[in-house]
């Protein structure tokens with residue numbers, strides 16, 4: 001196992017500044033879920049001068065569309081979805097105070113630049129580990145866009161949610177660094 | 187020759203069961219290869235990811251919950267014996283009814299939507315059904331749950347005949363490199379070469395059904411698969427793209443004749459949640 005840092009939400013600039021690309025973290029606190037359709041609606045709301053469904057200051061958005069919860073469980077399987085589809089919307093949210101995103105896969109330059117400029121982190125979680133990650137989610141409530149089903153915005157409470165820092169606030173990218181380290185000539 | 191009757195209801199029940207089982211239980215051949223990769227992966231972060239996947243698939247099996255929240259579009263390969271008669275309903279309806287039931291009863295995510303409005307259909311139908319008529323009086327149904335993340339990284343490319351085998355190899359390797367961490371590596375790379383535009387995609391997807399660890403029946407293609415796998419695993423992408431040697435678990439290739447003017451090439455990327463289950467009725 002690699003060393004693991006424990007962090008709490010909401011994220012402060014101080015914590016964000018300490019996190020380095022490649023750090024394994026366990027996150028505890030409140031986060032919000034949102035993927036394609038929810039992002040589109042949030043940005044549409046902002047464009048119309050309306051408010052976001054939650055106060056975004058210091059928050060983390062987890063890109064996930066969970067499977068339905070079995071009776072007695074807070075949530076179904078809940079692993080990350082691919083993040084590049086949120087690239088068109090993420091810089092706007094980061095500018096408004098979003099401090100973290102959790103997903104999988106590379107981000108556009110705009111998003112990475114916004115992470116540097118406004119101090120935010122892009123975390124990766126293990127795609128396809130939905131049953132395992134669900135164990136870290138203790139509570140889930142739909143707070144907006146109920147009609148979107150799996151894509152609705154949920155407020156989730158997590159304890160020791162496993163993630164890894166991909167893009168830190170200093171422009172480092174684990175996807176680039178990691179590949180460099182293990183690449184061999186073909 | 188007398189036709190053997192198979193009741194549509196029986197197909198619906200079988201399909202419902204397949205949808206759940208496919209999503210709860212990782213196939214044995216897949217998990218064995220992942221466990222082997224875990225032993226061999228030199229990157230500590232890559233190893234952590236593989237360990238999470240192994241633990242995850244065990245939880246899914248033990249608790250009978252989906253291993254991944256993206257429980258996929260339901261793709262079916264049906265081999266229908268020409269002496270079998272489906273009674274009491276249409277084959278496609280029977281399958282879609284089974285999908286509705288399985289995705290509801292199994293608490294699986296419904297992921298079909300309108301392409302423009304993006305409104306969720308709500309019951310994960312329509313499923314994608316490929317039927318082939320074969321000798322005999324039985325029906326074999328293979329259900330594959332295909333997630334969006336890896337499907338989005340797949341491509342069909344109408345190559346030029348002059349691109350040849352070298353061009354094909356380059357395209358496949360570049361496709362995996364550009365996909366990076368997006369399709370949840372370690373992946374399985376399904377390759378279809380030949381046929382027409384749509385046929386190449388279909389055989390690429392079909393190649394994913396071959397059990398991992400079994401050789402390609404054609405020795406030349408087997409060599410090609412191994413060569414491609416070695417090259418892909420030198421890309422350095424590794425588990426979840428964090429860097430490492432386990433980028434792909436296997437490369438599977440199916441080749442068919444094509445038009446004298448064409449060289450269709452399809453690359454269908456499959457994530458480590460390589461979910462499929464089959465039944466013969």
Ligand code: SF4
Nearest residue numbers: 128254333335370457
């Ligand atoms: S690519 Fe596969 S493992 Fe990854 S989220 Fe999609 S279905 Fe799950």
